[in-house]
Amino acid sequence: MTSNDFFALTPLLLLAGSSVLIMLLIAIKLSHRSIQISSLLLFLISFSSLFAIQKILPYRIEPLLVIDDFSVFIMGLIIFSSLVVNIISYIYFEEKEESPKEYYVLLFLCTLGACVLATSQHFASLFLGLEILTVGLYALIAYFRGRHHNIEAGIKYLILAAFSSAFLLFGMALIYFQTGTLEFSAIARSLSTHTSLPPLFLTGFGLMLVGIGFKLAVVPFHMWTADVYQGAPTPVTAFIATASKGGVFAVLIRFFIAIDGFRYQTVMFVFISIAIASMIIGNLLALQQKNVKRILAYSSIAHLGYLLVAFIPGGSMSIQSISFYLAAYFVTTLCAFGVITVLSNKEKDLENINNFKALFWDHPVLACIFSAALLSLAGIPLTAGFIGKFYILATGIQSGFWALTLILVISSVFGLYYYLRIITTMFSGQQNTSPQKSLAHPVFYLISSVVLCVLTLLIIWFGVYPSGLMQLIEHFQIR
Amino acid sequence: MILVWLIGLLMGGGLLALLVGKWNKTLPRWISLYTLVIGFIALISFWFDNYNTVNIQPSNSWLVDFQQEWIPSFGISFHLAIDGLSLVLLTLAFFLGILAVLCSWKEITERVGFYHFNLLWILAGISGVFMAMDLFLFYFFWEVMLIPMYFLIGIWGSKNREYAAYKFFIFTQASGLLMFLAILGLYFVHGKTSGNYTFNYFELLGTTISPQLAFWLMMGFMIAFVVKLPLIPFHSWLPDAHSEAPTAGSLILAGLLLKTGAYGILRFVLPLFPEASIELAPWAMFLGVIGIIYGAILAYAQTDLKRLIAYTSVSHMGFVVLGIFAFNALAFQGVVMQLVAHAISTGALFIIAGMLKERLHTREIDQMGGLWLQMPKMGAIATLLAMASLGLPGLGNFVAEFLILLGAFKASAWFTVLATIGLIFSAIYSLRILQKVFLGPTERTESIKDFSKRELAIMTVLTISIIWLGLFPQLIIDTAKPMINKLEQLFPAGNDNNKQPIKPITIENDDK
Known part of the structure; x- marks a missing residue:
């Protein structure tokens, strides 16, 4: 490896190093607060290192990793969301758990895994990244050992994720058997000699799809989503909803563009069916839920369906709209889960929809932030979600996928109902007149609120003036 | 800027x-x-x-x-x-x-x-x-x-x-x-x-x-x-x-x-989409006419004052659709007038309904009656508004609906005939509002305040505007005319039925 290689790997190395460093800091018995702040700083450093490596892009580290505009963008999103998760976690974990420090080590590892996924161009690095991410998540989901919801969610995730990893591995093996290589570009070269897809490759790909689909939580691999979202600690849920899905989606599109999978009708047919099923089923299942975390879980299934609509045409427009939508979705989802985290207390999370009654009058600022996030998820103008949806619809219509866009529109109207239901709940009911309890951690409460306000401003900024972000992602290319 | x-x-x-x-x-x-x-x-x-x-x-x-x-x-x-x-x-x-x-x-x-x-x-x-x-x-x-x-x-x-x-x-x-x-x-x-x-x-x-x-x-x-x-x-x-x-x-x-x-x-x-809208026109006009009659019938059946007024909107908007898809200048002018006149007259009726609700805490017509005795000012103004809503000459809605019907007659005589029947229904429901709310025996014994100064000011302004629209519609028609002329040029066919040379017709000729 040359020094340039190391330089290009800085963000990943920093993340890996940070986890070790935090582990050492825990060993010398620093307080939760110092651990939290130092990990915050480390996240900031890794985030800023992304800007430092801009000038050597695109850079390939053969054969495993590729670092280009797109992967740096996705890494930026992932590290940014870990940063936010890190900030909002303090109060949550300080209240609930006596030994919350190792949480930060795991958070670094998961972030590292997601970032490796975003940069990989080889099945080995794909699997490596996926496993680092998943193994970290097993522990994170079941972090509150004493609460049965957490344990249940952890076990569910463990078993299903292990199964799906096995499927993924077997699929990779079959593809290797057919093509004799694990590298995306080499697979593409081997495929180009065939006129149609070899059956072994198709089988292998189908098995891989099970694994990928599980991680993305698209229908029909979505069964775990609601339970895990509900059971996991809320900041972890935010992480699962954003970083882990973003990384997997990035590697999916990279693989497909490398092998140009968009020309195979069978494969695309499968994707189209998955997209349609996810959009419709995700939105329908959310309609009757009473738990806000479950609602957001089902809504995330639908959103992944929307992302697939942008994915299916597979041109340069697809990359743009996926990048934009991911950015909008990340910011929005973090914002929504952030509000739930901030409002949760020692005994339980604020997750039942009835707990949100009169939130507008009790916590006007938080309620406005939450409404902005929900409206953005619903794709209403003035918010980032709207421009994201516009991008996706434009991508679909440009390539003539009228039926898909029509289904997107109709299913998002269903979706509107449950987002509105939460908002309506927030302004129904009477103001709570009992004196407010004094805050346990005023400083961190303030910091969290400021972060949430910044996220809201981002949502509105991307919604009103998206040109800046668009110019950034306009030139993304994946080769 | x-x-x-x-x-x-x-x-x-x-x-x-x-x-x-x-x-x-x-x-x-x-x-x-x-x-x-x-x-x-x-x-x-x-x-x-x-x-x-x-x-x-x-x-x-x-x-x-x-x-x-x-x-x-x-x-x-x-x-x-x-x-x-x-x-x-x-x-x-x-x-x-x-x-x-x-x-x-x-x-x-x-x-x-x-x-x-x-x-x-x-x-x-x-x-x-x-x-x-x-x-x-x-x-x-x-x-x-x-x-x-x-x-x-x-x-x-x-x-x-x-x-x-x-x-x-x-x-x-x-x-x-x-x-x-x-x-x-x-x-x-x-x-x-x-x-x-x-x-x-x-x-x-x-x-x-x-x-x-x-x-x-x-x-x-x-x-x-x-x-x-x-x-x-x-x-x-x-x-x-x-x-x-x-x-x-x-x-x-x-x-x-x-x-x-x-x-x-x-x-x-x-x-x-000029061609496509010509294709759609018969259906749109049909639905417009249905709207006029259906809205009026439903309005008559309501017991909730605000719902009643809401259904009259459905009926009035039927005229708008009818006028738009007649594709000629007369009807377009009528549509613009109807937009303004309906906004003012129906808006005013809603305000009256709101004021009644503030006083009586109900919107049910059955619980009202005989209110004129206690609120003569409101009664008088409500009468005027009801007249506007049924299209009495001299008030804004009349000009609008007359122009629309005139224009629509050129496009389709039968639809216009049906739409005109809607006008009779509108007379029925408007008079019903008056009769049920302001006339008849009173059941209430407590005193109810008439307009306050603020309310009187609102209603005066609205009343003046509706009369002004009825008597001097030229200002609005002139202002919208350039746009209407352009629209009309898109649809020469709509005006061919008319044997006269195509020429924007000003309202003065028709209103006299």
Whole structure:
């Protein structure tokens, strides 16, 4: 490896190093607060290192990793969301758990895994990244050992994720058997000699799809989503909803563009069916839920369906709209889960929809932030979600996928109902007149609120003036 | 520049009201009142300044044009422009805005700041819709007016408000998204044929589209507009939203939101898809006529005063559709008149209903009766408004409906005959309001106050305007004329049935 290689790997190395460093800091018995702040700083450093490596892009580290505009963008999103998760976690974990420090080590590892996924161009690095991410998540989901919801969610995730990893591995093996290589570009070269897809490759790909689909939580691999979202600690849920899905989606599109999978009708047919099923089923299942975390879980299934609509045409427009939508979705989802985290207390999370009654009058600022996030998820103008949806619809219509866009529109109207239901709940009911309890951690409460306000401003900024972000992602290319 | 300034004024005023509302309850009212009055005065003076240019150079119908890049990579610009039609409707928006603030002065006592924020932002969205000349921007404003309206109904409405708010939002949002698909379709069709990807209205005009695609794209636009209008069978959100909303909400819904639908058809559907709209015309006129009669019959059957008035809107908007799809100048002029006259007369009726509710705490007609004795002033004005609603000559609605019927007769005699029957029904329901509410035996013993000074001022202004519209409609017709002439040129066929030479007919000839 040359020094340039190391330089290009800085963000990943920093993340890996940070986890070790935090582990050492825990060993010398620093307080939760110092651990939290130092990990915050480390996240900031890794985030800023992304800007430092801009000038050597695109850079390939053969054969495993590729670092280009797109992967740096996705890494930026992932590290940014870990940063936010890190900030909002303090109060949550300080209240609930006596030994919350190792949480930060795991958070670094998961972030590292997601970032490796975003940069990989080889099945080995794909699997490596996926496993680092998943193994970290097993522990994170079941972090509150004493609460049965957490344990249940952890076990569910463990078993299903292990199964799906096995499927993924077997699929990779079959593809290797057919093509004799694990590298995306080499697979593409081997495929180009065939006129149609070899059956072994198709089988292998189908098995891989099970694994990928599980991680993305698209229908029909979505069964775990609601339970895990509900059971996991809320900041972890935010992480699962954003970083882990973003990384997997990035590697999916990279693989497909490398092998140009968009020309195979069978494969695309499968994707189209998955997209349609996810959009419709995700939105329908959310309609009757009473738990806000479950609602957001089902809504995330639908959103992944929307992302697939942008994915299916597979041109340069697809990359743009996926990048934009991911950015909008990340910011929005973090914002929504952030509000739930901030409002949760020692005994339980604020997750039942009835707990949100009169939130507008009790916590006007938080309620406005939450409404902005929900409206953005619903794709209403003035918010980032709207421009994201516009991008996706434009991508679909440009390539003539009228039926898909029509289904997107109709299913998002269903979706509107449950987002509105939460908002309506927030302004129904009477103001709570009992004196407010004094805050346990005023400083961190303030910091969290400021972060949430910044996220809201981002949502509105991307919604009103998206040109800046668009110019950034306009030139993304994946080769 | 005045256009940007107007929208900025409304949005800024709303934010200010929201902030001030934390400390003071009266200040937000004054702030929104001043904001709207300033905007109204600015518009009126603008109208007077430009009134002559409108008449001298009817060839160029655009009065102001403002364009600024917004999202250049998609060819989206912040493009505002107004012509006579927009000017009339904008002025109407500010006018009704002032009345909306005034009539909620006593009604709204909780969360005053947020209320006025929503009110001003709805108006900002509506003004944006009337000005936007970029289809993306248009859709943007189209949706911006929804959310505050949703809050307005959902927070300050009466008992069944949440259901009404949902229904309103989901109906309009669903239809709006279909329009958005159509906008995107048009964008790509135009981009592929001309190589120039843009949402600019002026460039999209005259895009060559295959007839079949044009029909579907037009349907995308139409669905959004007829839901808003509303046309049978897309009207079911309207009675709920109107009756549950607070008075100012009903006023704005009836007076302005419905008008955005008609405006959309006139501005976008007809010019963008002339052939396809000719194809659709018989069906649209048919539904319009059905709407006129069905709305009137349902209005007669209601016992809830606000629902009753809401159904009369359905009936009146049927005339609008009938007029638009008659494709001739007379009918178009009638449509513009109808938009203004209906906004004022129905808005005024909603205000009366609101005032009655403040006094009697009910909207049920059966619990009213004999109120004239105690409120002679209100009774007198309500009589005038009911007369306006049934189309008595000398009042604004008569001019409008007469022109529409005259124009529609050229296009289709039978539909017009049926529509005229609707006028009889409208007489029946209007008189029923009067009889049930103000005449007959009284059951109430407690004393009920007549108009206060504020209420009297509101009603005086409205009464004067409705009479003025009936006697001197020329101002509005002249202002909208350049736009109507342009529209008419798109549809030579619609005027061929008419044996006379094609010539814009001024109202003076017909009104005498």
